[in-house]
Amino acid sequence: VKIALVSDTHLAARAVEFAANWRHVGAWIRSQEFDLVIHLGDITADGASNPAELAEALALLSVAQTEIRYVPGNHDIGDNPPGPGVTLDEHAFDPIRLQEYRKIFGADRWSLDVESWHLLGLNAQLFGTGTAEEEDQFGWLRSDLEGRSGHVGLFLHKPLFRDSADDAEVHVRYVPAAPRRRLLQLLAGKNLRFVISGHAHQGRQFVSDGVDHIWLPSTAFTIPAVLQEKIGEKHVGAAVLQVSGGHYQIELIQLEGLKNFNLLDHPHVYPQIAQLRKRLAEATAS
Ligand SMILES: [Fe+2]
Numbered sequence: 001v002k003i004a005l006v007s008d009t010h011l012a013a014r015a016v017e018f019a020a021n022w023r024h025v026g027a028w029i030r031s032q033e034f035d036l037v038i039h040l041g042d043i044t045a046d047g048a049s050n051p052a053e054l055a056e057a058l059a060l061l062s063v064a065q066t067e068i069r070y071v072p073g074n075h076d077i078g079d080n081p082p083g084p085g086v087t088l089d090e091h092a093f094d095p096i097r098l099q100e101y102r103k104i105f106g107a108d109r110w111s112l113d114v115e116s117w118h119l120l121g122l123n124a125q126l127f128g129t130g131t132a133e134e135e136d137q138f139g140w141l142r143s144d145l146e147g148r149s150g151h152v153g154l155f156l157h158k159p160l161f162r163d164s165a166d167d168a169e170v171h172v173r174y175v176p177a178a179p180r181r182r183l184l185q186l187l188a189g190k191n192l193r194f195v196i197s198g199h200a201h202q203g204r205q206f207v208s209d210g211v212d213h214i215w216l217p218s219t220a221f222t223i224p225a226v227l228q229e230k231i232g233e234k235h236v237g238a239a240v241l242q243v244s245g246g247h248y249q250i251e252l253i254q255l256e257g258l259k260n261f262n263l264l265d266h267p268h269v270y271p272q273i274a275q276l277r278k279r280l281a282e283a284t285a286s
């Protein structure tokens with residue numbers, strides 16, 4: 001079974017460059033005849049603020065002509081706090097938006113049996129929100145995993161951590177420490193083999209405690225060094241996941257025709273970038 005993996009498409013009718021990149025990805029998906037596409041979230045440019053972008057993104061995504069499974073990102077339904085008592089400067093998780101998301105993209109958590117693999121999609125934006133939705137998801141996961149013994153692959157928008165489960169860094173990039181522990185406890189004793197995430201706009205593959213961790217690049221843009229630390233590879237792209245029997249193979253790929261857009265060049269999509277650019281220019285001048 002051959003699955004295309006894509007992330008952080010940041011689509012909206014007004015985000016014309018990101019939509020142009022997606023059309024290249026869509027053509028590639030059609031040409032390779034994938035069985036399925038899994039989208040790792042940040043589907044929309046800013047569906048969290050403007051729900052109309054959820055439907056706009058879905059319409060643009062249809063050029064792939066292949067079934068797509070989704071997990072939501074911070075730009076789709078708002079963000080979770082990175083740690084207890086930490087306030088966000090971004091749009092906070094919005095339960096109303098989650099309802100709208102579900103109507104358009106389907107369940108925000110799901111599981112799928114492919115050959116001897118149990119593939120799990122989770123809503124990372126709930127972790128640490130202390131909401132009934134977060135509890136529901138943990139309850140769902142507990143019963144979903146009950147009695148399972150096969151290989152497990154996990155898909156969610158945010159990486160679990162930078163390098164290891166014990167990392168103490170508090171950062172919006174990662175699943176917060178307390179829900180991360182809870183999640184890993186539920187998965188302990190299950191045959192977790194890989195965790196695939198988006199969000200960082202950087203491509204990366206590493207092994208921690210015998211589990212493969214894969215960070216998917218964005219199909220839309222990268223974030224320059226002045227705004228974001230480089231941890232993996234800053235390049236747009238996608239990935240291919242192949243599962244057969246108990247084995248799996250994953251390959252990060254840089255697609256031909258995809259433009260390596262820089263977030264700083266897109267203030268028309270993210271107006272806050274215009275202020276940032278101004279501040280950066282002032283800092284350089286002084
Ligand atoms: Fe994100």
